[in-house]
Amino acid sequence: MSKKYAIVVDKKRCIGCSSCAVACKLENNIPDQIWYKKVRTIGGMQPLTPAGVYGDCTMTFEPWSCNHCDNAPCVEVCPTGATFKDEETGIVMQDIETCIGCGSCLTACPYEGVRTLLEDEPMWRVDFPVGAVEAPAHIAGKVEKCNMCAHRIAKGDVPACVEGCPARAMFFGDLNDPESKVSELLATREYYVLQPEAGTNPNVYYLV
Amino acid sequence: MRESLTRRSFVKVAGAAAATAALGSKLASQEFGLGNLAVNEALAGEAEAxxxxxxxxxxxxxxxxxxNIYVRNGNVSHMLPKPDFTYRTCLKGRSRIQRAYSEARVRYPMKRxxxxPRGGGEWExxxxxxxxxxxxxxxxxxxxxxxxLANTYYQGGGGAQGSLNGNAGLIMRLFNALGCTKWDYSFDAATNTGLTRGGIQWFDQSEPQDFVNSDYILFLGGNPVGAQIQMWQHLANAQEAGAKIVCVDPLYSPTVNKADKWIPVKPGCDTALYLGIIKxxxxxxxxxxxFVxxxxxxxxxxxxxxxxxLRGGEYCNEPLHVGPPFWVTGIPTEIDPIMVWNEETGQPDFFDTCEHPxxxxxxxxxxxAWDMFKEHVQEWTLDKVMEVTGISEEDFDYLYDVLQPEHKVAHYINFGTGAYENGLHAAYAMTAMIAMTGNFGEPGRSVGGFDAMYGNFFGHALTAPSNGKACKAVTWLAAADIMNSGTLQGEPYPIKNLWVSHGGLIGGSVNSNRVKHEILDKMELIVCQDPFLTDTARYSDIVLPVTDMYEFMDVVPLSHEKNVRISEKCIEPLFEAKTDSEIARIFGEAFGLADAVCDVTDEDWWKGTFDDVPAAVENGITLETLKENKIMRYVKEEPxxxxxxxxxxxxETGRLMFYVxxxxxxxxSNYDIQAVFDREKMPTYFENKISGEHSEYAEEFPLVCISWRNPSRVHMTQYMGTWASxxxxxxxxxxxxxxxAKYGVEDGQDIKVYNWLGHCVMKCAYHPGMRPGMTCYYKGYTETETKSGSQGAITTDYADAYAVNCSFFDNRVAIEPWDGIVEE
Incomplete structure (x- = not known):
């Protein structure tokens, strides 16, 4: 049976530290202009500020990236097949070799900001490649996004963001396996997904 | 080779020409500024092998x-969490790669x-x-x-805490042998002083894996979710196991955000709260x-x-008794026993043998002491506690209920309360409050903070040089007075030179304008040894390049837990950087002190580190076994x-004290200790001079201003631009x-934050979790990162005479929109 890989974020445990985002940056040797993953504060207007009044404040965090949707609009609109749903894993892959940088996926995706068209030459702070040996290539004029660290999953590892969470707030696994930790969490905890009204059936879940 | 270059051009030339020999890696052959894609292609296929x-x-x-660190082609290229290690590499740790290879590295010895001018950025x-x-x-x-003593040495705290090459390592053997003045950095010391006066020690705290056994985890001036993010997993585990997190804090901190109960109070009034609870x-x-x-x-x-x-010697010529073992060495002490009243005999008797005190x-x-203390706390009625601390009656009742002995409470205290003038008393009073409940010493019942500081006992004996000399410690907070007056405690004390090792005197310190103008400007020679061109290094005359973590082997004994860990050398020192121990030996020779400094080899150091520490011997820890295991515990019990x-x-008596x-x-220090001598005997509340409600500063500077540890950097560590920053x-x-609204500033706007000491331009962020009349900023930005002024420039250097500690939070500011003018 094919897999349906998912990432589950426990918002009770997430502290918004962005270690997941930086783990992703390093693992994938991501250029300075791009982040595959970021952490959003649900609260005040600025990062790490709450909503409310003194004595009664609320603040939670949402690490967000590509949602690896079951009904992925980006896949449907991609003219070259560079964006495709991997049948084995359920991961929405982005193949930089066949991407022509037309930006159709950027327009079609309801989750603004999860992918980036690298307009200029990629830049890095250090002058040698870092991260995994299998880190993806980065080429000007192409669109990039989270591939759920497919190179790590292929070796039996979890995505870098999940491994790099000091709060142990992120979980990775196969939702087609009812015994998996992620299946168990979704069966026992209340959760939501981002923009369910878009009908994309995303595979990133937030436990409340 | 002698070049006169600005920093930027210097870096470029150096990258191409001079670095090759030092690096021996592919990096050296690349021009700086090339994207790593080019390198990627050039090295394709080689990397994996x-x-x-x-x-x-x-x-x-x-x-x-x-x-785990991965080196490819001579470069530190990847880092991943160690699968069997409790903590997972955070954003700061991962950013070390960018930091180590950044342009901020000091590559060669440089001279202004x-x-x-100092700080002008012109180096040779x-x-x-x-x-x-x-x-x-x-x-x-x-x-x-x-x-x-006219030669002085300052060391920082957070940058380098390895055993051999850290600030308590072999470098101290050099400075001790020189017999110079060592500036006591006087940070984060009030809490420890208050706890020590009362008798509680962080060194013997329970491991954080024990939090799951608590009913309540009570935070009294601690914010680990922001400051030690790795600690959070243990707290989250405890919460999932049913423990309630309770935070006494004036601000909605990152830890309060995760708490089950927030008890908001006024800043700097914790002593009054604890005395009210005791009453x-x-x-x-x-x-x-x-227990009492x-x-x-x-x-x-x-x-x-x-x-x-009343003591035995005075009362009846009693010879000395054997006291409790000295907690550092385990060797029994000798004490003149304090007397108690023996109820059976109706006479004074020795505290340690009397069965009916x-x-x-x-x-x-x-x-x-009990009757004295009872009388002392009588003034702390609920009404008075509520008035002074701002706590509600409901919250006071809640806290009193939490502390009842039937509840298993983990008391978590860090340096927050200690950052006020009255911080020593907050810790002393907290000790007295815990003395009422005896609520520790069992699973789920504990007192502690972020660091099981027992690790401090590993090594360091060899910092005593063979010539028998030692540094004289003088508080950094007295430095300006000494420089201005030429005296310390009335005696002449000329000072001419300063050598800084891994320290942030400007950015990380207090009152940086005063530091520059009244201390640094008066020095004849300022030397700074550091891997990075920090604010302090930029203000120096000579900068010496030091290795960063990847470039040397060391042992790190500090930890949340009872273990020591190895740090392996991964690459050769970059450029001309040297380790602290090498620097100690080079200068030991040059000062003609080889016999006193260089007679200790690395092997001697490691032997001394482990062979002299009973806990290491009992648990088989040697450098060899540690190299093999990477991490070893020095206690058997877990947690x-x-x-x-x-x-x-x-x-001295092995008992908790609330009367000294x-x-x-x-x-x-130069402070007047006699004026407040009587106040110091028992935990006593007094209003903070600057942050207090009735402060003379309050009208002109209406906002109390404190800081939080920055979750994205430790001290100033990411100033050079990294993923974390x-x-x-x-x-x-x-x-x-x-x-x-009151002061006319808006969310997202650049604002001028200022007081009588200086100013700093920061971005304004609305935060309803700030207690009205109070503000807070994340620490750790250098002068090079602000649009004008600096965070150090608005921080006071006023201190309590007994704590002799930087009162970072005993501070006030005013704010206004920034006019865009850069001021000196």
Whole structure:
């Protein structure tokens, strides 16, 4: 049976530290202009500020990236097949070799900001490649996004963001396996997904 | 080779020309500024074959994490969490790669160009030999003319805490051998001083894996979710297991955000709160009477005539008794026993042998510490506590209920309360409050903070040089007075030179304008040894390049847990950087002190580190076994539970104290200690001079201003631009929207934050969790990162005479929109 890989974020445990985002940056040797993953504060207007009044404040965090949707609009609109749903894993892959940088996926995706068209030459702070040996290539004029660290999953590892969470707030696994930790969490905890009204059936879940 | 270059062009030339020999890696052949894609292609296929795995350990002041490092083609290229390690490499740790190879690295010894001002950024590259000669000539000349104490040494805290190469490592053997002045950095010391006066020690705290056994985890001036993010997993586990997190805090901190209960209070008033809780325990008789009578100073007799304890020697010529073992060495002490009133005999008796000590003394010459203390706390009625601290009656009742002995409470205290003028008393009063409940020493019942500081005991004996000399410690907070007056405590004390090792005197310190103009500007020679061109290095005359973590082997003994960890050398030192121990030996030779400094080899150091520490011997820890295992515990019990027998508190009697008859300041200073001597005997609330509600500063500077540890950097560590600093790139002041409206500033706007000491431009961020009248910023931004001014420039250097500690939070500011003008 094919897999349906998912990432589950426990918002009770997430502290918004962005270690997941930086783990992703390093693992994938991501250029300075791009982040595959970021952490959003649900609260005040600025990062790490709450909503409310003194004595009664609320603040939670949402690490967000590509949602690896079951009904992925980006896949449907991609003219070259560079964006495709991997049948084995359920991961929405982005193949930089066949991407022509037309930006159709950027327009079609309801989750603004999860992918980036690298307009200029990629830049890095250090002058040698870092991260995994299998880190993806980065080429000007192409669109990039989270591939759920497919190179790590292929070796039996979890995505870098999940491994790099000091709060142990992120979980990775196969939702087609009812015994998996992620299946168990979704069966026992209340959760939501981002923009369910878009009908994309995303595979990133937030436990409340 | 002698070049006169600006920093930027210097870096470029250096990258191409001079680095090759030092690096021996592919990096060196690349021009700086090339994207790594080009390198990627050039090295394609080679990378995999050459990858080597190492184990490294951060020695920053957060969680001291160990992780795996991967080296390809001579470059540190990847780092991943160590699968069997509790903590997972955070954003700061991962950013070390960018930091190590950044343009902010000091690559060669450098000398400020003659005729240019300090901080002007004009450097001339010199050789190590030249640097050594300049420094040694100046220090020798100064010693001949003014004596050895005119040469001074300052070391920072958080940057380098390895055993051999950290600030408590072999470098101290050099400075001790020179017999120079060592500036006591006087940070984060009030809490420890208050706890120590009361008798509680962080060194014996329970391991954080024990939090799951608690009913409540009570935060009293701690914010680990922001400051030591790795600690959070243990707290989250405890919460999932049913423990309630309770935070007493004036602000909605990152930890409060995760708490089950927030008890908001006014800033700097914790002492009053604890004294009120103690009074309630006494009034209602709910304290743990057995613990108070047998493990505290309660029955000790105080002579009414002079306030001193009655002792066996004075009372009946009693010879010295064997006291509790000294907590550092385990060697038994000798004490003149304090007397108690024996209820059976109706006479004074020795505290350590009397089986029937009385709570009160009928003899009019004496009063028990218990009766004295009871009287002392009587003024702290609920009404008064509510007025002073701002706590609600409901919250006071809640806190009193939490602290009842039937609840298993983990008391978590860090440096927050200690950052006020009255911080020593907050910790002393907290000790007294916990003395009422005896709520520790069992699973789920504990007192502690972020660091099981027992690791401090590994090594360091060899910092004592063979010539028998030692540095003289003088508080940094007295430096400006000494420089201005030329005296310390009335005696002449000329100072001419300063050598800084891994320290942030400007950015990380207090009152940086005063530091520059009244201390640094008066020095004849400022030397800074650091891997990075920090604010302090930029203001120096000579900068010496030091290795970063990947470039040397060391042992890191500090930890949240009872273990020591190896940090392996992964690559050769970059450029001309040297380790601290190499620098100690080079200068030991050059000063003619080889016999006193260089007679200790690395092998001797490691032998001393482990062979002299009973816990290491008992657990088979040697450098060899540690190299093999990477991490080793120095206790067998897991998790370790501290203070188990409640008999070895770190006071002369082994008991907790809430009355001390001869209080002593933490370290000598120019402050007037006699004026407040009597106040120091018992935990006492007094209003903070600056942040207090009735402060003379309040009208002109209406906002109390404190800081939080920055979750994206430890101290100033990410100033050069890294992934971690990208997450929080700008100095930001959190302002309650009500206060913002009152002072005419808006969310997202650049604002001028200022007081009588200086100013700093920060971004305004609305934050309703700020107590109205209070603001807070994330620490750790250098002068090069602000649009004008600096965070150090708005921080006071005013301090309590007994704590002798930087009162970072005892501070006030005013705010206004920034006019865009950069001021000096």
């Amino acid at each position: 050459e990858e080597q795995e190492f184990t490294c350990t951060c020695s920053w002041s957060c969680s001291f994490c160990q992780y 160009v003659d005729g240019t 590259r010199i050789t190590w030999d030249e640097a050594v000669k300049i420094i040694v000539d100046q220090w020798k000349k100064t010693e001949e003319e003014f004596g050895p 309630r325990f006494i009034d209602e008789g709910t304290y743990d009477a057995d 009578l047998n493990h505290t100073c309660a029955p000790f007799l105080i002579k009414k005539e002079d306030g001193m304890y 009385a709570w009160s003394c009928p003899d009019d010459q004496y009063v028990t 370790y539970i501290g203070n188990k027998d409640c008999k070895n508190f770190i006071t 008859d001869a209080p002593a300041p933490r370290t000598p 990208d997450v929080m790139p700008e100095p930001t002041l959190f302002v309650n929207p009500e206060d913002a």
